[in-house]
Amino acid sequence: MSDFIRIVTHSRRLKSAVKELSIEQLEEIKTKLQTIIEERIAEETAEQQENAERLEKIRKYKEMLAADGIDLEELSEFFPERQGKRAPRQPKYEVWNEAGERITWTGQGRMPNIFKARIEAGESLDTFLIDQ
Numbered sequence: 001m002s003d004f005i006r007i008v009t010h011s012r013r014l015k016s017a018v019k020e021l022s023i024e025q026l027e028e029i030k031t032k033l034q035t036i037i038e039e040r041i042a043e044e045t046a047e048q049q050e051n052a053e054r055l056e057k058i059r060k061y062k063e064m065l066a067a068d069g070i071d072l073e074e075l076s077e078f079f080p081e082r083q084g085k086r087a088p089r090q091p092k093y094e095v096w097n098e099a100g101e102r103i104t105w106t107g108q109g110r111m112p113n114i115f116k117a118r119i120e121a122g123e124s125l126d127t128f129l130i131d132q
Helices: 002-008 011-017 023-067 072-076 113-120
Strands: 093-096 102-105
Touching: 002 011, 023 072, 093 113, 102 113
Parallel strands: none
Antiparallel strands: 093 102
């Protein structure tokens, strides 16, 4: 994609790249580019309008709060702080592989392949429980 941008944004490179195209092909490219430009302008205009409406609503809410004598700081007291990521779960199951490495699993998410293989071989999942 960067080669495309490098060619399109440089007039001599662009001229060299399209010299083998016919006038009809160039007109078709021009039409397609114009359509893309118009769509992009419409999208940006709609986005700017939505943003302006949103900012106007915020301004009105601030005015209503100020008229009632309420500070924004007071409102934040009613909303709890966002919780961060939860602490990682402790492993619930463990197994040792042939290389002597300890493989653990919390019991959530995808089961590691070594556990699957041992269970398919007939062992019970309870045999891998970590004593706590």
